[in-house]
Amino acid sequence: MPSLQEMATKESAFAGGHRMCAGCPVPILTKMLTRVTDGYEIVAGNATCCLEVASSIFPYSAWKIPWIHTAFENAGASMSGVETMYRALKKKGKITKPYKFIAIGGDGGTYDIGLQSLSGAMERGHDLVYICYDNGAYMNTGVQRSSATPLGATTTTTPAGERSFGRQGNRKDLSRIMVAHNIGYVAQASIHDPVDLSEKLKKAIDLDGPAFINLLSPCVPGWKIGPDMAVEVARLGVECRYWPLYEVIDGAYKVNYEPKKKVPVKEWMALQGRFRHLLKPEYAEVVDAFQKEVDRNWHWIVKQEELSEVLAGRVN
Amino acid sequence: MSKIVAITGAGAMSECMRQINPDVVPAFPITPSTQVIEDFSQFVADGRVDTEMITVESEHSAMSACIGAAAAGGRVMTATSSAGMALMWEMLYIAASMRQPIVMTLINRALSAPINIHADHGDSMGARDAGWIQLYAENNQEAYDNLIMAPRIAEAMNVRLPVMVCMDGFIISHCVQTMQLEDDDRVKAFIGEFASTYPVLDTDHPATWGALDLQDYYMEHKRALHMAMKNSKTVIQNVSAEFADVFGRKYDLFESYRLDDADRVIVAINSVAGEIKEVIDERRDAGDRVGLLKIRVFRPFPYAEIAAALEGVKIVTVLDRSESMGGYGPLFCEIRAALFDAPERPLVYSRTFGLGGRELFMADIHDIFEENKRYLETGTVEKTADYLKVRGG
Incomplete structure (x- = not known):
């Protein structure tokens, strides 16, 4: 595994001059793609997205x-x-080099409209790494809610108003849906931790078969944060346990990072304009519900890790 | 060895796919095209082809995978019908606009609702603006021959467009007819090796496929597609001529059946043409100067060639097996447009028939010739567009 310094010296697959927003952290991922995939020819595919x-x-x-x-809902297909x-031409001897395939989509194109296509690709066992950069809404079309939008967030289709505190209900847990596909590798990563991300990317690539990485990736205009804040907001998203870093290898859960102290999720929310309305006293119940959901999810994953240890025979 | 076989239309399609031996076939089952991929799956299981199949979870994914596989750099085929193609809709346009020479058998079937599994051209006619070359067939033999020619047409370097090989659901797909099944090696030799253009798998020359095109380039790319479609007309004629040299059966952009001295002509597509020919023979024996123009190539539409073929005809009845709700039938619109500039413009009218598989019998076709005879005598068509054999009509 190359160190960060070594990685930085390798040529990136993603050139400057692109038109991502100032401060968007997604290029951290795209620049990394060929820096941890030595030995393979890499082909990338994209869902329609930012x-x-x-x-x-x-x-x-x-x-x-x-x-x-090709389109929005079909990067998997x-x-x-x-x-x-590739397999057809390799079988015929027309290609000899080893190839690996990476598909990238946002949460709208992955959790929502592309879910069926993703599910099919994973279930069929293609040698494909699918990376969802989850920024919690349809950011490309101007911040509309997706099923990845967290409770209470204001979006242009779930605006806060006199009769609404924003997005109703809890977000979908796509990572667990992917685990249910019984594929060899599923992980949650965060854009603030390139070491963890690069290790996960390498594991996913090296695996012969489908793999899925769900990547927390704050959106500057969508989350209403400053262009210098994306990495820090992602880091705090992990620290407050909103976004646990874990991986599931052949069905066995492993928590990759346990925050040292319990940061209240309210501190993370307070950094973001999309939650700012919830800081008013009348919305204390929404913040409490958010905290409960974060705690419940964290507890569930920790228990899954314990269960995985038991199932593996390492713990009684 | 070339041999005469008794086979269903769907069976002929899968046999032809076996002979073509495409690199990748993504497919999803739908009546009445299911047999095509079932038979082909058996060929894969038995090692009779080298093809990698992708048993996708929907037709949208079928066409998406076709595009990905074709862009990767190999020969790709699939099969569908009706709602299946409707679900592909978005991707049909993308397949054509990304200039992928995908070949698809489309067994024509009515679109829902009400759900109906029988012959109707609403599926392919709705896709006529998508950028796919459309070939139609009267019977199993023609469908088989069209499918042999389709990769050659699609893959021509001045075309590079997807081709849809259409035939009527059940009437052709499920009925056993005798036909000439050509020798595998001769079919393979006719089709030749696939040549890719800017394949995605060429990592030495990385290409960006499916870029965002704004006001400054979109129109040029669309026009380029239109020009490729126009180029395909000559390619279809040349490939058909070469096919005739090799296999002996002659095809053109359309078939002229007893048109030479005809006063009254029916224009139709697909299986109904067989019955029309029978009726024409009967009436010709009685001295009636009637004929048929049977469409083989609907996209690109051969306007000038059809106008020339119908020169001297006095009245044209266009039979549409699909409806444009609130408008005229798609075939009628094209035929009228083709004839508008004719020096002696014939009477041209539209009759919609056979939706959802409703039969049109020989007696009904006699009625059509009686009707257009009356119109020609009076010089007036009573209804420009009407339905045949419908309650409340």
Whole structure:
């Protein structure tokens, strides 16, 4: 595994000059793609999303590796096709080098409209790493709620108003849905921790079969944070246990990071304009409900790790 | 060895796919095209083809995987019908606009609602603006022959467009007919090796596929697609001529059946043409100067060639097996447009028939020729567009 310094000296697959927003952390991921995947030819695919539109405005492209986008809801299926053609041509001896395939989508294109296509690709067992950068809403079209939008967040389709505190109900847990596909590797990572992310990316790539990484990636305009804040807000999202860093290898859970002290989720929410309305006293119950959900989820994952140890015979 | 076989239309499609031996086939079952992929799956299981199949979870994913696989750099085929193609809708346009030479058999079936599994051209006619070349067939043999020619047409370097090989659900897909099944090696030799263009898997020359195109380039790319579609007309004619040299069966953009001295003509698509020919033969024996123009290529539409073929005809009845709700039938619109500039413009009218598989019998076709005879005598068509054999009509 290369160190961060070594990684930084390798050529990136993602050129500067793209049109991602100032302060968007997604290029941390895209620059990393070919820096931890030595020994493989890498082909990337994109769902329609911020990354896709900002990296490929014809006649320009930020991609120095082969890259394909077809539509919003089908990165799983499109890349299934690319990966299968690779196997077909390899079988015939027309390709000899080892290839790996990476699909990238936002939470809208992954949790929502692309869920079926993703599910099919994972279930069929394609040698494909799917990375969802979860920024908790349809940011490309201007911050509309998705099923990844957390409780109480204000979006343009769940605005806070006299009769609403914002998004009703809790977000979907896509990582667990992916675990239920019985694939070899599922992980949650955060854009603030490139060491953890690069290790997970390498594990996912090295695996012969489908893998899924859910990546917390704050959105500057969508979360209403400053352009210098994305990494810090992601870090606090992990510290407050909103976004546990864990991986599930062949069904066994492993928590990768346990925050030293319990940061109240309210501190994380207070950094973000999308939650600021909830800081008013009348919304204390919403914040409490949010904290309860975060605690419940953390507890569930820790228990899964314990159960995995028992099942593996390491603990009675 | 080339041989005469008794086979269903769907069976002929899967046999042809076996002969073509595509690199990748993503597919999803839907009546009445299911047999195509069932048979083909058996060929894969038995090692009779080298194809990698992707048993996708929907038709949207089927076409998405087709595009990914084709862009990766190999030959790709699939099969569908009706609602299946409707679910592909978005991806049909993307397949064509990304200039992928995908070949798809489309067994024509009515669109829901009400749900109906029988022959109707609403599926393919709705997709006529998507950028797919559309070939139609009267019977199993024609469908089989079209499918042999389809990769050659799709993959021509001045075309690079997807091709839809259409035939009528059940009437052709499920009925056993005798036909000439050509020798595997001769089919393979006719089709040749696939040549890729800017394949995604070429990591030495990385290409960006599916970029965002704004006001400054979108229109040029769309026009380029339109020009490729126009180029395909000559390619279809050339490939058809070469096919005739090799296999002996002649095809053109459309079939002219006893048109030479015809006064009254029906224009139709697909299986109904067989019955129309029978009726024409009967009436010709009685001295009636009637004929048929059977469409083979609907996209690109051969306007000038059809206008020339119908020169001297006095009245044209266009039979549409689909409806444009609130408008005229799609075939009628094209035929009228083709004939508008004719020096002696014939009477042209539309009759919608056969939706959801409703039969049109030979007696009904005799009625059509009686009707257009009356219109020609009076010089007036009573209704420009009407339905045949419908309650309350």
